[in-house]
Amino acid sequence: MTKRLRAAIIGPGNIGTDLLIKALRSKYIEPIWMVGIEESAGIQRATELGLKVSTSGIDGLLPYLQEDDIRIVFDATSAYVHKIHMEKLQDKNILMIDLTPAALGPFCVPPVNLDDLLSQQMPNNVNMVTCGGQATIPIVAAVSRVQAVEYGEIVATVASKSVGPGTRENIDEFTRTTSKAIETVGGAAQGKAIIVINPAEPPLIMRDTIHCVTRDSPDQTAIIESVAGMIREVQKYVPGYTLRHGPVFDNNTVSIYMEVEGLGDFLPKYSGNLDIMTAAALRTAEMFAETKLSADSARVV
């Protein structure tokens, strides 16, 4: 096997475990460490999957960073703890991929702005926005790369069972962060995000509606083509990212209706909202690794 970049995951909960299972399949990333704060089912599972584990938080990992050549750290904990992790890792030549709402680093939505991030001086911390952001901002960007979008609005409907206590306690963070990223990454002049949590049984698969209001009359052919191209890009890492309807054009409003089914690695398939986060985080790591590894091999040659 070719050389892979070595990684640690902080947070052995549902998200961290799903990410681990995905990363174990990766051609570019080799997960080495799982970091928790106590013995837990997640730590147990990581041990069984052959990872080194820390049950004393990031301090248990720090002494091994160099020895194990850890280059990427995924943080699947909370915004508050992420700040502490970042302080401890920032001068260690590590790329931190932040799945929390902390947003210390720039937002990263892989098919939209990861190439840009990689082509510049890659920051040492990128933030994965929100689940709703990963599912919708590519579509906003697909419209805004065709023509100016005055207003981008997204409605994410997710199964109750897929929304954890952290998100519930601070649901405003979802609304605020997603709205901001619709503007800064999606390219809409103004952004708005709405989340609906539905308790239906069996749980519904994540659905996302994206409304873009274009400044001038929409170029329908170009938008249809651009959206289709973007969907193919996202499907590279989330195969269940599916167009249900649209684009529907109503004057200057363009509406696109998506469904996001997860791979069902560790989390159930209906929770496409969680799957798209872990898949986007891994995609970010892989594209970073690809760039790094090809640069390294070029240097060797």
Add this chain to the structure above:
Amino acid sequence: MTTFKKKITLHDMCLRDGMHPKQHKITLDEMIDIATALENAGVPIIEVTHGDGLGGASVQYGFPAHSDEEYLTGVIESLTTTRVSALLLPGIGTLDHLKMAAGCGIGTIRVATHCTEADVSKQHIDMAANMGLDTVGFLMMAHLLTPKELLVQAKLMESYGANCIYCTDSAGYMLPKDVGDLVRLLREELKPETELGFHGHHNMAMGVANSLAAVEAGANRIDGSAAGLGAGAGNTPLEVFAAVLDRMGIDHGVDIFKLMDVAEDHVVPIMDEPIRVDRDSLTLGYAGVYSSFLLFAKRAAKKYGVSSQDILLEMARRKAIGGQEDMIEEVAMELRLSGA
């Protein structure tokens, strides 16, 4: 009537729930006119702004004629005794909206969640209670839960700081016995100082009967709407309910003849269509569908050449909840494709 010594607080909805049938386009002048007329009739609390509450302005739900801030400021400045409330649905509205509304001078905030999802309201209820606002936890689509299940959610909101809990029949599905059973258990199990309220929709023509059942079971706040102006077949017609309370000798503090005049002379004239139990709104109540889906279903039916009743029944089958207006367009497109 010894059982009804307490006073019932009537809360008018026509300038908030009534925004649904008006597609959120009630003008500020109309709002001020109706608000001052309601105050003159002695209505103690009225709710204003977008039908979907603070921050509801969107493609998804419709854009209002004015901003939340313009409505709140305009109405509050025109009133002296009547208190103004605002509705906030976490996931749509945020703490920033709450701060803005408090700054405009609202006296009551109602934090609304789907009946199973009370835990998303913690930060909003907590902040509102700390601001000293009359803070209401508003459990929507309450017909979906048993009394015991609803109690769990009500207790969460109470623990976050809500001083009043509402049982909200968003679909107009409930029958008087359902309402009585829910409210009675809440009354037995919540703190004695926690007030209880009921918000009805008239889709099965049960608005008044359900509100009475709520009062008999221990609720002391009742929502209604002058002339019934509200989503679906409207809310409990407030002037009718007030007249019923009068006949029963229950104190509510509103002048019923003045309230009848508000309904007739101020509210009915701004209606785009008569608010009544038609085929579609009856279907909402019968199948348990969120009332504000009504106009969206009618519009989508027209656009895609399918039946609005079929759309609503399909929304029920898919277990759609409040806020999922985007699914209506999808259902209509799918019905057309399937040739229904």
